[in-house]
Amino acid sequence: MYPYLIFFHSVFRWLVLLSLFYAITRGIRGWLTHQSFSRSDNAIRHITATIAHIQLAVGYILYFQSPLVAYFRSHYHEAVKQFDFLFFGLIHISMMTVAIILITIGSSAAKRKTTDIAKFKTMTVFFLLALLIIFMAIPWPFSPLANRPYLRSF
């Protein structure tokens, strides 16, 4: 199960990033050009949040199965000094959780707003913040924090 999940988690990140990016571009365009918040904008808002939630859920399952995290939790004092353990044991999960909470709040707050501009604005600001945090917390091959490949194989 674990290798499949980690593969899924790795691939699914691209969908998370793409959906967020697409929602943000539509948000900015609608916000600046004063468009009406259409049904499809609303669907994109909702789908983007759902994709992020799925990724978070898979991430949590992985967290409690990962041998790396198991080592981190059982040998906390030694492991916390090695940055790779600290990253996957603590930093990655907390940053991603914060990001998904921002997406959740942004999505609901945008739905709640009464004017179309306010909807676009709220969605854009929250999603942009979340995207920034997610981008920093992904272990890109070029990241200064931790490195994993762009696509994982089994």
Add this chain to the structure above:
Amino acid sequence: MQKYFNTKIGRLRIVALFEGISLLILIGIAVPLKYAFHDASLVKTMGPIHGLLFLFFVLNTISVGVEYKWKFSETTWKVLLACIIPFGTFYIDYTILSKIQNRTNKQ
């Protein structure tokens, strides 16, 4: 039944019910089995199920709280706290969520 599926608060109440049940199974049956009878199998199956329900409940609560404009200091924190206390979700369902749903249905 319809009223539970059509609104966000109704769906939150369903998640609250299952979250509460899974917590009770986990700490009432699975954990005693593990430590008294050294049988960890139920913890292994219930752990992730409860974890997912818990996560789903927390995200849904935040989302519903923002959407229904709950005040965090009045309502949201109580609902969030309830999900880590045994029987807590049943209690807030009875005292908070059911009333809010009835109110929104009448509007």
